[in-house]
Amino acid sequence: MAGPEQPIVPTANARRRRRIPLVWIVPAITLLIALWLAWDTYSKRGPTITVSFDAASGLQAGQSQLKFKDVTMGTVKSIAVSPDFSKVLVTIETTSEARALLTDKTIFWVVKPELFAGSISGLDTILSGSYIGMLPSTEKGKPQKDFVGSEDPPILSSSTPGTIFTLETRKIGAISLGSPIFYRGLDVGKVLGWDLGNMARSVSIRAFVRAPFDKYVHEDSLFWNASGMSFKLGADGFNIQMESVKALLLGGIAFETRPATKAPAASANHSFVLYANQAAAQAAGFGRLLNMMSNFSGSVAGLSVGADVTLHGLKIGEVTDVGLVYDPKEDRIVAPVHYRIESDRIAGVAARPGLPLGAGAAEMIRRGFRATLQSPSLITGQKVIAIEMVPDAPPAEMSFVDGTFVVPSAESGGFDSITRSANELLSKINRIDFGAIGTNLVAITAGLSSTINGPELKKSLAALEATMTDVQDVARKLDAGATPALARLPQISSDLQETLAKANRLAGSVNSAYGNDSRFSRELDRLMPQLNETARAFRALADLLSRHPEALIQGRTSTGKE
Secondary structure (H helix, E strand, C coil), X not given: CCCCCCCCCCCCCCCCCCCCCHHHHHHHHHHHHHHHHHXXXXXXXXXXXXXXXXXXXXXXXXXXXXXXXXXXXXXXXXXXXCCCCCCEEEEXXXXXXXXXXXXXXXXXXXXXXXXXXXXXXXXXXXXXXXXXXXXXXXXXXXXCCEEECECCCCCCCCCCCEEEEEEEECXXXXXXXXXXXXXXXXXXXXXXXXXXXXXXXXEEEEEEEECCHHHHCECCCEEEECCCCEEEEECCEEEEECCCHHHXXXXXXXEECCCCCCCCECCCCCEEEEECCHHHHHHCCCCCXXXXXXXXXXXXXXXXXXXXXXXXXXXEEEXXXXXXXXXXXXXXXXXXXXXXXXXXXXXXXXXXXXXXXCHHHHHHHHCCEEEEEECCCCXXXXXXXXXXXXXXXXXXXXXXXXXXXXXXXXXXXXXXXXXXXXXXXXXXXXXXXXXXXXXXXXXXXXHHHHHHCCHHHHHHHHHXXXXXXXXXXXXXXXXXXXXXHXXXXXXXXXXXXXXXXXXXXXXXXXXXXXXXXCHHXXXXXHHHHHHHHHHHHHHHHHHHHHHCCCHHHHCCCCCCCC
């Protein structure tokens, strides 16, 4: 019989396993951390961009950062000079957050301490150093990696609500980037810049008015240049006007909207005219405008673009152009002056309801109104166009040519008439032949010289001298002959007196001896008057000869006196 079976005992096969050395655990973990860091760095890394500037302006590679709203968006990797040496190329490694902001409308600039647009910016860079600022646009743009940096910071941040308008002007004057915009004295906006596309005719200024003030800009609002100060001398004295000290320093623009306006609010990019000053803006706000022109045949010196057009001394418009053209009908050169009249200034005449444009002006021309040139001041010499009534003006009608009303002109009065009369007088004086007059004077002077210095005059003078010598000789002879006689005249007169005295005594003796009634007495009475007459005659003769000794030769002359 068989015995019991033995249980089968399984046998185990021993296998030898390989163990990883502990020394490799640390490098593996390090590798994993490195890979994770690399992936993390790569995932947070944005595109590498290049921004060109005119100068590095304190930027340093590896330190200077790119920031947006004080959040770091990248770091400057390198700074190099462009191949043409005109720019500085700044390479920036950006973060992943900056990827969506890097479009063709993003603005880059170097932030540093500076005074711009009336405010000081970048003071924080005094300690931290300069960095690059960026301002993305709210508008959608195309991704871009190469940019051109701005030398000035942007005027506004993209988040500022408001509206941008366009202002057309001939010249910007003192207006600059960042110049303030005023409404009723409040700073409500800024000048963002200007477009260069249409500068041949005007300058288009981009003006930003922030909310809620932009709703006060209507389609009939008036904008004017508020830079600097204006001076005005009027009846109330000397006035100085300025919008603000900020506008005086930085330039500025102001606008105004009529309280009762019915015009709708202006939309974005609506175009307005920027007037030179407030007076020009207010003058342009009178509604309908008439474009007129007058031909002047005389001088228009002193008349310039912008000169006033007046009626009864009040401004109703301004001159827009002055030129020279040849008029084939008149065969002469005339000066056409174009000007603009604000018809609504002449209430009830030029802007009467129901009348076509220009009907009031045509009626005024038929009544004798003409365009004249006048000088309000002799000191400045500036001229204005005055629409005034001209007495006895020839009949004329206002015509319409190429959209412009042609107003007949007339000669002006006032200072211009005085000047014209003076010019006519000077013209007459200039027509005098002073050369011929001078020639005749020279000939007359030569004739007088030849006559005076001629031999005939010399002979006549010699003969006259000889005659005077003879007269003097005769006078000496008369004086020598009459002197003895004149010397004896007093003795003769004295003897006669003595004789008369003796005769009187004799008459007294005879009268006493013979009586008054005797013949001798009567004869003697007749003799005495005769003797008295004889004595008076001798006295008169002596007196005459003492005063006129030449009477002995020439006899007594009639002198009109005794």
